[in-house]
Amino acid sequence: MRTCFFIHHLPFFCREIKFLQMMKNENNVFGKVTHDNLPQAVEHLIKMMEEQAQNSKNNMSVEDDEISIEEVSSLIKKSVSTIYRYTCQNSIPHSKQGNTLHFYRSEILEWMKMHKKKCINELSDEAHIESFRVLNRD
Structure with missing residues (x-):
């Protein structure tokens, strides 16, 4: 325990x-x-x-500043058309007022962290912790 x-x-x-x-x-x-x-x-x-x-x-x-779609594009290294597709799929954080899209740097950075692929060391650590949890169940 x-x-x-x-x-x-x-x-x-x-x-x-x-x-x-x-x-x-x-x-x-x-x-x-x-x-x-x-x-x-x-x-x-x-x-x-x-x-x-x-x-x-x-x-x-x-x-926390608001950034343009071009800045989002350069930040995540994707084309503007890809960003528009992500907004249509609701897979990128944004808000829309009328025909205007709004992006916030902090939200985009957090989104990037959530979608980061884990390196082998991180995966190994998680597997080790999970196996430790399984072995020490009461």
Whole structure:
């Protein structure tokens, strides 16, 4: 039962481990946080969080803009006529008001990620995790 919990929450733990490694390697200003340097460590963390928030705001403003069908075409490396066919088949995210098609960069990028073919390592990892789940069923 515990192994299933761990596997289910594996992505969360991986993010936490990466964050802790980043914090450990990030300039390593403090080494070990003690009572004496706690205020400076907290101030450093707040500064890092503000920088990350600013970076994510900048990335969001770039990704959430509306793009033309020509930009979609160059982004996904397909012809404009193929994009029109995808919209008729409702296989690409878009909205339509009257005769005007609207595309958003963030939606197109997410759609591209969903349709990405997995490499052999990703398939192997998924098979390994699934076989582990089957073997550890209660």
